Amino acid sequence: RMICSVSKPIKEFSNLKFGSKQEEHNHQLGMGFRPNGCLASPQETLMGKYGDNSKLIYELQDQGGELLALRYDLTVPFARCLAMNKITNIKRYHIAKVYRRDNPATTRGRYREFYQCDFDIAGQFDSMIPDAECLKIVHEILSDLQLGDFLIKVNDRRILNGVFAVCGVPESKFITTCSTVDKLDKMPWDDVRSEMVGEKGLSPEAADCIGEYVQLHGGLDLIEQLLQDPKLSQNKLAKEGLGDMKLLFEYLTLFGITGKISFDLSLARGLDYYTGVIFEAVLLQQENDHVEESVSVGSVAGGGRYDGLVGMFDPKGRKVPCVGVSIGIERIFSIMEQRVKASGEKVRTTETQVLVATPQKHLLGARLKLISELWDAGIKAEMLYKKDPKLLKQLQYCEDTGIPLVAIIGEQELTDGVVKLRVVTTREEVNIPREKLADEIRRRLEPCSLSVQSCLTL
Amino acid sequence: RMICSVSKPIKEFSNLKFGSKQEEHNHQLGMGFRPNGCLASPQETLMGKYGDNSKLIYELQDQGGELLALRYDLTVPFARCLAMNKITNIKRYHIAKVYRRDNPATTRGRYREFYQCDFDIAGQFDSMIPDAECLKIVHEILSDLQLGDFLIKVNDRRILNGVFAVCGVPESKFITTCSTVDKLDKMPWDDVRSEMVGEKGLSPEAADCIGEYVQLHGGLDLIEQLLQDPKLSQNKLAKEGLGDMKLLFEYLTLFGITGKISFDLSLARGLDYYTGVIFEAVLLQQENDHVEESVSVGSVAGGGRYDGLVGMFDPKGRKVPCVGVSIGIERIFSIMEQRVKASGEKVRTTETQVLVATPQKHLLGARLKLISELWDAGIKAEMLYKKDPKLLKQLQYCEDTGIPLVAIIGEQELTDGVVKLRVVTTREEVNIPREKLADEIRRRLEPCSLSVQSCLTL
Numbered sequence: 046r047m048i049c050s051v052s053k054p055i056k057e058f059s060n061l062k063f064g065s066k067q068e069e070h071n072h073q074l075g076m077g078f079r080p081n082g083c084l085a086s087p088q089e090t091l092m093g094k095y096g097d098n099s100k101l102i103y104e105l106q107d108q109g110g111e112l113l114a115l116r117y118d119l120t121v122p123f124a125r126c127l128a129m130n131k132i133t134n135i136k137r138y139h140i141a142k143v144y145r146r147d148n149p150a151t152t153r154g155r156y157r158e159f160y161q162c163d164f165d166i167a168g169q170f171d172s173m174i175p176d177a178e179c180l181k182i183v184h185e186i187l188s189d190l191q192l193g194d195f196l197i198k199v200n201d202r203r204i205l206n207g208v209f210a211v212c213g214v215p216e217s218k219f220i221t222t223c224s225t226v227d228k229l230d231k232m233p234w235d236d237v238r239s240e241m242v243g244e245k246g247l248s249p250e251a252a253d254c255i256g257e258y259v260q261l262h263g264g265l266d267l268i269e270q271l272l273q274d275p276k277l278s279q280n281k282l283a284k285e286g287l288g289d290m291k292l293l294f295e296y297l298t299l300f301g302i303t304g305k306i307s308f309d310l311s312l313a314r315g316l317d318y319y320t321g322v323i324f325e326a327v328l329l330q331q332e333n334d335h336v337e338e339s340v341s342v343g344s345v346a347g348g349g350r351y352d353g354l355v356g357m358f359d360p361k362g363r364k365v366p367c368v369g370v371s372i373g374i375e376r377i378f379s380i381m382e383q384r385v386k387a388s389g390e391k392v393r394t395t396e397t398q399v400l401v402a403t404p405q406k407h408l409l410g411a412r413l414k415l416i417s418e419l420w421d422a423g424i425k426a427e428m429l430y431k432k433d434p435k436l437l438k439q440l441q442y443c444e445d446t447g448i449p450l451v452a453i454i455g456e457q458e459l460t461d462g463v464v465k466l467r468v469v470t471t472r473e474e475v476n477i478p479r480e481k482l483a484d485e486i487r488r489r490l491e492p493c494s495l496s497v498q499s500c501l502t503l
Numbered sequence: 504r505m506i507c508s509v510s511k512p513i514k515e516f517s518n519l520k521f522g523s524k525q526e527e528h529n530h531q532l533g534m535g536f537r538p539n540g541c542l543a544s545p546q547e548t549l550m551g552k553y554g555d556n557s558k559l560i561y562e563l564q565d566q567g568g569e570l571l572a573l574r575y576d577l578t579v580p581f582a583r584c585l586a587m588n589k590i591t592n593i594k595r596y597h598i599a600k601v602y603r604r605d606n607p608a609t610t611r612g613r614y615r616e617f618y619q620c621d622f623d624i625a626g627q628f629d630s631m632i633p634d635a636e637c638l639k640i641v642h643e644i645l646s647d648l649q650l651g652d653f654l655i656k657v658n659d660r661r662i663l664n665g666v667f668a669v670c671g672v673p674e675s676k677f678i679t680t681c682s683t684v685d686k687l688d689k690m691p692w693d694d695v696r697s698e699m700v701g702e703k704g705l706s707p708e709a710a711d712c713i714g715e716y717v718q719l720h721g722g723l724d725l726i727e728q729l730l731q732d733p734k735l736s737q738n739k740l741a742k743e744g745l746g747d748m749k750l751l752f753e754y755l756t757l758f759g760i761t762g763k764i765s766f767d768l769s770l771a772r773g774l775d776y777y778t779g780v781i782f783e784a785v786l787l788q789q790e791n792d793h794v795e796e797s798v799s800v801g802s803v804a805g806g807g808r809y810d811g812l813v814g815m816f817d818p819k820g821r822k823v824p825c826v827g828v829s830i831g832i833e834r835i836f837s838i839m840e841q842r843v844k845a846s847g848e849k850v851r852t853t854e855t856q857v858l859v860a861t862p863q864k865h866l867l868g869a870r871l872k873l874i875s876e877l878w879d880a881g882i883k884a885e886m887l888y889k890k891d892p893k894l895l896k897q898l899q900y901c902e903d904t905g906i907p908l909v910a911i912i913g914e915q916e917l918t919d920g921v922v923k924l925r926v927v928t929t930r931e932e933v934n935i936p937r938e939k940l941a942d943e944i945r946r947r948l949e950p951c952s953l954s955v956q957s958c959l960t961l
Contacts, residue, residue, distance in 0.1 A: 170888030174867075181875065299871040409632075413757040417639065430628030 115144035119163040120318070120351065120369060127167055127365050128358035134168035136175075140374070156375075165369030167355070173289050176322050176350060177296035179370045183326050183346045184302045186372060192345070192380060194329040197305055198262075200312040201290055202319050202349070204271075205259075207283020208310070211276040212254035214247060220317060221245050226259050227313035230327075234260060262309040265294050286321070293322065314349060321350030322368070328380070345373045345380075393447040399486050400448050401428040402439040404455040409433070411454050415464065415479075419452070422483035426452070443469045450486060573602035577621040578776070578809065578827060585625055585823050586816035592626035594633075598832070614833075623827030625813070631747050634780050634808060635754035637828045641784050641804045642760045644830060650803070650838060652787040655763055656720075658770040659748055660777050660807070662729075663717075665741020666768070669734040670712035672705060678775060679703055684717055685771035688785075692718060720767040723752050744779070751780065772807060779808030780826065786838070803831045803838075851905040857944050858906045859886040860897040862913040867891070869912050873922065873937075877910070880941035884910070901927045908944060 116122050119139050127135070140162045147157060164182055166175035180197060187195045205226065209219050225240050234256055241252040258277075261267060268291050277283045290308060297303045314323045326346035348370030355365035385392055401416040403409075409432050419426040427448065429439055436453075443451055453465040453474075463476040466485060477485045574580050577597050585593065598620045605615060622640055624633035638655060645653045663684065667677050683698050692714055699710040716735075719725060726749050735741045748766060755761045772781045784804040806828030813823035843850055859874040861867075867890050877884040885906065887897055894911075901909055911923040911932075921934040924943060935943045 166888075168888070171890045174871075174888040174890075177871070181878070185878065295868075296871055299868055300875045410753075410757055413632075413635070413754055417758045420639070420643065430624070430626070430632040432629045432632075 117145065118143050119161050119371065120165070121354065123163065123165055123167075123369070124318075124351070124354035124365075124367065125358045127355045127367075128363075132167070133365050136166045136168075138162065138164040159375050162372040162374045163369055164372070165367055167365050167367040169366055173292045173296060173322070176368045177293055177300060179348060179368055180293075180297060180306065180324060181300045181302060183324070183348075183370055183372070184300075184305060187326060187328075187345065190377065190381070192328055192377065195305060195326055195345070196307055196329055197324055197326045197346075198307050198309040198312045199290070199293070199322065199324045200309055201286035201322050203282040203286030203321060204277075204290065204310065205313060207277055207280040207286060208255060208258045210282065211280050212258075213251045214255070218245060218247065222247065222255070223313045224315050226255070226311060227315050229259060229311040229313075259311045262307050262311070264303065264306070264308060265291065267308055268294065289322065314347065318351040318354045319349040320352045323347075323349030324370070343376065345376055347371055347373075391447065395427070395446055395448070396425050397427045397446070397448045398425045398490055399427075399450040399452050400439060400443050401426055401452050401454070402436060403434075404436045404453055406433040408454065408456075411459060415452065415454050415482075418479075419483055419486070424483050424486055440467075440469070449490065452482060452486075575603065576601050577619050577829065578623070579812065581621065581623055581625075581827070582776075582809070582812035582823075582825065583816045585813045585825075586821075590625070591823050594624045594626075596620065596622040617833050620830040620832045621827055622830070623825055625823050625825040627824055631750045631754060631780070634747075634826045635751055635758060637806060637826055638751075638755060638764065638782060639758045639760060641782070641806075641828055641830070642758075642763060645784060645786075645803065648835060648839070650786055650835065653763060653784055653803070654765055654787055655782055655784045655804075656765050656767040656770045657748070657751070657780065657782045658767055659744035659780050660772075661740040661744030661779060662735075662748065662768065663771060665735055665738040665744060666713060666716045668740070669738050670709045670716075672709050672713070676703065676705065680705065680713070681771045682773050684713070684769060685773050687717060687769040687771075717769045720765050720769070722761060722764070722766060723749065725766055726752065747780065772805065776809040776812045777807040778810045781805075781807030782828070801834065803834055805829055805831075849905065853885070853904055853906070854883050855885045855904070855906045856883045856948055857885075857908040857910050858897060858901050859884055859910050859912070860894060861892075862894045862911055864891040866912065866914070869917060873910065873912050873940075876937075877941055877944075882941050882944055898925075898927070907948065910940060910944075 119141060123139065126132070140160060142158055143161050144158055164179065166178065168175075180199070183197055202223075205223060206219050209222055210216070214222055222241065222245060225237055225245055228240070229237050238252045238256060241247045241255070242249055247255075261271075263270075268287055271277050272284070272287050272291070277287070294303060294306070294308070297306055312323060312325055314325065324347065325344050327344050348368070350366070350368040352364060352366040355367060356362045399419065401412050401419065403412050412428050416426050416428050429442060440451065442448070449469055451467040451469060453467060455465070458464055458476070461476070462479050464479050464482050465474050466477050466482070466489075467474045468489075577599060581597065584590070598618060600616055601619050602616055622637065624636065626633075638657070641655055660681075663681060664677050667680055668674070672680055680699065680703060683695055683703055686698070687695050696710045696714055699705045699713070700707055705713075719729075721728075726745055729735050730742070730745050730749070735745070752761060752764070752766070755764055770781060770783055772783065782805065783802050785802050806826070808824070808826040810822060810824040813825060814820045857877065859870050859877065861870050870886050874884050874886050887900060898909065900906070907927055909925040909927060911925060913923070916922055916934070919934070920937055922937050922940050923932050924935050924940070924947075925932045926947075
């Protein structure tokens with residue numbers, strides 16, 4: 046058994062199918078997720094991993110005075126779990142809550158408690174193959190959910206560090222410079238430069254040199270160009286990073302997804318623990334004035350390689366290379382909700398296939414018996430919790446909630462051994478032999494097995 | 504949006520199908536579950552609801568000195584959620600973590616952080632119809648999971664209180680007497696009696712009178728008998744409770760589940776908030792010596808009616824009657840795990856349908872391209888994260904993990920536009936036109952769509 050807050054490693058999977066994989070995840074309930082996962086000693090576990098964001102860690106004190114913290118993300122607990130259980134090889138996803146001691150801005154959908162959805166591949170493997178799979182999964186999720194146009198920015202910490210090195214930044218300032226570069230998506234270069242020179246104490250020359258690089262973005266061509274760059278090509282780290290980036294783009298070409306990928310040197314990611322490739326997916330929206338230009342409307346996924354994190358938790362410092370991605374499911378849900386709201390589309394709030402109804406009084410027993418038969422046959426059936434509801438009320442309930450079928454059982458039907466099956470939208474009614482009812486309901490709702498939505502237009 | 508820790512009420516459902524409903528639940532991720540659900544002010548929210556168990560509430564203090572508590576169960580947050588959002592009518596389930604400041608006994612599967620799975624029906628409905636549905640759901644879950652023989656004990660707080668009243672217990676001691684009765688499943692009547700007289704200060708006569716009632720259990724016959732009981736039939740509460748119990752048994756007869764239900768007057772349930780019917784499911788095991796007798800091996804579900812809890816959170820005290828059940832999924836999983844272990848049965852750890860493999864070197868690109876095609880076609884495919892793995896290693900991986908099929912792509916297959924599909928168990932190999940591969944995999948694994956297990960014996 047695991048003692049930390051992550052799925053048990055008995056489940057792996059080959060590719061993230063959003064629906065089915067969530068289900069698979071659930072089958073692990075009660076197996077993983079143990080104490081000290083959510084509640085962890087902050088000094089030992091969470092401190093020194095989140096850079097400037099550490100102040101947002103939610104510290105808590107229990108009655109015994111033990112200093113604890115609620116988890117800030119799912120990556121650090123995952124790494125700790127691998128180390129504590131000596132797992133050297135696992136692929137898993139994890140959907141769970143994390144906590145930020147931030148000012149909640151509920152109107153903008155920012156809470157102190159929210160869900161993250163992480164997918165990670167841990168293990169010593171050949172270069173960039175798991176990394177490419179992570180990007181493929183992000184691409185697949187964002188495509189399948191039809192969230193509109195998106196772009197996945199990719200960079201590598203080694204390339205960034207190489208840039209800092211060749212621009213004359215001392216190594217002790219790499220991490221802090223990195224978090225300043227990270228702000229390039231929110232503020233213009235001039236402001237970022239000011240912060241570098243002012244707050245972070247870089248020389249103006251170093252800042253200008255960095256500026257030349259971090260404003261570049263492109264594809265394989267840019268990688269080739271930088272591999273030839275007289276300064277950068279002399280830096281071992283940068284060369285390694287660029288070589289891997291080239292490999293990554295080759296793999297992404299085979300996956301057929303380079304159209305949505307941009308090698309973007311301004312991408313830095315704020316967290317301390319990344320060691321290699323980093324990426325971030327943003328949704329794009331076309332600006333009204335400039336049809337040809339699209340702007341980012343926010344990040345919906347991010348991640349990267351963190352080869353050193355597991356080793357920080359291992360008593361012997363044994364490393365397990367990892368790469369992973371965090372999907373911003375709360376943001377994605379809020380976008381999907383807004384879209385549904387804007388479209389005026391009616392979304393069903395239940396999956397109920399049939400309402401069991403009676404047209405006369407004193408037939409509660411008949412309804413209970415019939416609904417029990419349907420439940421036992423695997424049909425999603427509902428009935429009103431009333432002894433003698435009016436038929437009109439029962440039909441109205443179906444209209445309101447989008448239940449497509451009504452199974453009506455009255456005195457005549459009981460005598461004849463049939464059930465009257467009514468299609469709510471067309472009001473068509475047909476008598477079905479009682480023993481064939483479940484099959485008939487299934488047959489009529491067949492297209493719905495793929496999409497609940499289609500039940501609406503039965 | 505909700506601000507408390509419970510699913511958004513847009514999802515309701517008619518009957519709990521364990522697998523599919525968990526999935527449905529997941530589709531709500533990111534919608535419900537908000538701050539102050541897990542973190543709640545204990546005095547206002549959690550105190551006074553759990554009786555003697557209150558000492559197990561996990562109090563926490565955040566940096567601002569605000570006094571908070573982690574949730575103890577899912578019922579109180581659900582009730583609070585209904586009150587705060589003025590929901591008067593909802594049916595939902597919820598799977599989430601709760602926290603107990605107990606001594607963890609990890610070897611016996613007891614942790615301070617664990618999952619609960621709750622199903623509740625809230626609303627003003629006709630008597631005992633939702634209550635019967637809750638019991639039907641417990642029956643369905645325990646039957647479908649094939650956990651062996653089980654028994655669902657049913658009682659009613661009103662009947663218990665009636666018993667206390669007619670036995671001369673002062674009303675102020677009802678709750679504390681109730682928690683002593685609750686120990687009858689763990690200690691013999693004589694010890695329970697001692698506690699009543701000693702610790703709880705009841706008169707010996709009152710204790711003996713209670714003892715005569717709480718040792719009774721049976722079915723409809725017992726209900727009828729107690730309805731005729733000269734003392735109990737004079738008590739208004741008890742009469743109400745017995746009347747409803749009779750109705751409940753009628754409905755359970757229509758559901759065809761009375762065979763596993765026992766009206767048991769010793770069932771008390773420790774929590775303060777129950778107001779009507781209460782129930783608890785226990786697994787049974789036949790004793791070695793006495794084949795005819797089975798003993799309880801522990802509770803796996805429990806619940807009851809709590810009509811006053813929502814009102815405690817509503818500023819105007821508006822009541823929403825509720826009935827619900829909590830499924831002990833951690834215990835159930837641990838039983839299922841033990842069973843699998845004992846049977847020596849090999850359980851697959853992935854749902855992967857096919858491994859994409861290459862028989863020669865320098866074919867990583869071919870594997871990446873093919874796996875991408877399979878993923879896009881919805882096939883669960885995996886490959887080794889190695890540039891040039893040996894074919895034997897790849898086949899061995901399938902044997903180890905139970906992957907039923909291998910899609911082999913070599914130089915010859917590339918030339919011919921085919922893929923060699925290999926069945927792992929039989930070693931049968933057949934060339935399939937590449938464009939038909941996904942369909943062929945699906946066709947061959949058709950029986951697996953119902954059960955992953957059957958893939959093993961393909």
